[in-house]
Amino acid sequence: MERVKTGIPGLDEMLEGGLLPQTANLVEGAPGTGKTTLGMQFICHGIVACGEPGLILTFEEFPQQYYRDAASFGWDFRQMEREGKLRVVMSSPEVTKADLEQVGGRIERLVREIGAKRILVDSLSHFERISEEPARLRGIVYGFINSLKREGLTAVLTRESVALLGEAEGTDDAIAFLVDSYVLLRYVEIESAIHKALLVLKMRGSNHDKGIRQFEVTSRGIEVRAPFEGREGIMSGNPRRMLDSFVQAFVRR
Amino acid sequence: MEERELDLAGRLMADMDPRLLEFLQTKVNSFVKWDLVFFFHDNPHTTDTADNIARYAGRSVGAIRTGLAELAQEGVLEENQLGDMTVYSLASDRQIRELLDRFVQASDDRQFRVKAIYHIIRGTRR
Numbered sequence: 348m349e350r351v352k353t354g355i356p357g358l359d360e361m362l363e364g365g366l367l368p369q370t371a372n373l374v375e376g377a378p379g380t381g382k383t384t385l386g387m388q389f390i391c392h393g394i395v396a397c398g399e400p401g402l403i404l405t406f407e408e409f410p411q412q413y414y415r416d417a418a419s420f421g422w423d424f425r426q427m428e429r430e431g432k433l434r435v436v437m438s439s440p441e442v443t444k445a446d447l448e449q450v451g452g453r454i455e456r457l458v459r460e461i462g463a464k465r466i467l468v469d470s471l472s473h474f475e476r477i478s479e480e481p482a483r484l485r486g487i488v489y490g491f492i493n494s495l496k497r498e499g500l501t502a503v504l505t506r507e508s509v510a511l512l513g514e515a516e517g518t519d520d521a522i523a524f525l526v527d528s529y530v531l532l533r534y535v536e537i538e539s540a541i542h543k544a545l546l547v548l549k550m551r552g553s554n555h556d557k558g559i560r561q562f563e564v565t566s567r568g569i570e571v572r573a574p575f576e577g578r579e580g581i582m583s584g585n586p587r588r589m590l591d592s593f594v595q596a597f598v599r600r
Numbered sequence: 601m602e603e604r605e606l607d608l609a610g611r612l613m614a615d616m617d618p619r620l621l622e623f624l625q626t627k628v629n630s631f632v633k634w635d636l637v638f639f640f641h642d643n644p645h646t647t648d649t650a651d652n653i654a655r656y657a658g659r660s661v662g663a664i665r666t667g668l669a670e671l672a673q674e675g676v677l678e679e680n681q682l683g684d685m686t687v688y689s690l691a692s693d694r695q696i697r698e699l700l701d702r703f704v705q706a707s708d709d710r711q712f713r714v715k716a717i718y719h720i721i722r723g724t725r726r
């Protein structure tokens with residue numbers, strides 16, 4: 348099966364080779380976990396290694412912020428823009444939605460102009476500005492995702508999670524049903540140090556690694572490493588040694 | 601006093617590229633419009649409403665709305681209807697974009713900025 352490689356060491360292996368083409372892929376995490384970095388790496392890899400131009404659609408950060416952040420990893424987004432391989436578009440969710448709904452809108456023209464194959468949408472959380480009513484929001488995001496697929500784009504959609512550690516409370520999981528894959532980034536506290544964990548929660552139409560892996564944001568971007576060994580409750584943010592749990596459950600009775 | 605000021609203005613503008621001078625006098629003749637042309641230069645693919653652009657620029661909607669409408673009238677921006685929203689984007693006209701590039705580049709120079717700011721202040725006092 349054809350795959351769209353993210354170029355993130357370790358993640359493509361977890362995804363059995365990469366994302367599926369023309370799919371919507373949600374990356375959720377707390378501030379600073381690396382959602383945008385993961386998305387930028389996906390876009391950069393497409394341009395540099397796969398000859399696939401990309402689009403970054405931002406609802407909050409200015410394009411300069413992406414140029415700066417990308418440069419810190421050695422990715423020259425300004426040059427990619429000059430070469431017509433990348434477009435960083437700042438807009439609002441309501442205008443983007445209306446633009447994609449009309450025939451020959453600005454985003455549609457940009458996609459065709461550069462032959463974009465990949466898109467990073469940063470972040471989907473901003474659609475909540477249009478409606479906080481879950482059913483309406485689901486409809487809006489459903490339409491938005493379909494319009495990206497219509498344009499032949501493979502999308503990485505980021506979503507903010509409020510909780511720094513552990514499960515986010517009150518997360519509207521309706522969106523999780525609409526996307527084709529769902530990657531969770533979490534902070535984990537182990538022995539008084541913060542680590543980062545990555546889990547592929549869902550991947551429609553493909554098998555995937557179910558393990559919870561450690562990852563790091565290095566000077567070259569994100570690198571997914573080995574699974575957390577000998578611990579459980581990782582996604583709670585406060586894991587225990589499996590031995591401790593065993594002792595607690597069976598020995599100290 | 602008036603004469604001395606005119607003389608100073610004349611000297612300040614004398615060595616300015618005539619095309620940039622005209623751009624400044626006819627199109628970027630307020631600080632809000634200065635902010636807006638820089639915003640659209642840095643965000644050439646942005647299409648948005650006055651409310652959202654005001655938020656990005658950190659200015660009041662009232663001031664931004666007038667600036668956007670005037671820049672659209674001058675051909676620097678395009679004003680379109682998107683459903684029930686009025687949205688603004690940078691004009692696709694190549695000459696305008698080149699002129700804007702030159703204006704922004706020239707503004708890197710402190711001397712140019714001083715002259716430009718002097719002109720805008722004079723213009724707003726009229």
